[in-house]
Amino acid sequence: xxxxxxxxxxxxxxxxxxxxxxxxxxxxxxxxxxxxxxxxxxxxxxxxxxxxxxxxxxxxxxxxxxxxxxxxxxxx
Numbered sequence: 001x002x003x004x005x006x007x008x009x010x011x012x013x014x015x016x017x018x019x020x021x022x023x024x025x026x027x028x029x030x031x032x033x034x035x036x037x038x039x040x041x042x043x044x045x046x047x048x049x050x051x052x053x054x055x056x057x058x059x060x061x062x063x064x065x066x067x068x069x070x071x072x073x074x075x076x
Contacts, residue, residue: 003059007051011051011052011055014048018044018048025041
């Protein structure tokens with residue numbers, strides 16, 4: 001998975017979190033919990049913006065072969 005693909009996955013997680021808090025607000029009656037969920041929902045929007053900004057600044061890279069990250073055994 002490349003950097004941009006990972007950022008896409010992260011972005012989708014932020015969208016789901018936003019949807020969760022936004023949907024929950026319809027049924028939350030406790031004012032303190034309602035306020036907290038509004039805050040958390042709004043944070044998810046900021047997280048989405050951060051991911052978009054980072055993706056624009058980050059060059060696309062090829063998939064990483066895990067084998068390239070393995071060191072050869074060293075003699076003792």
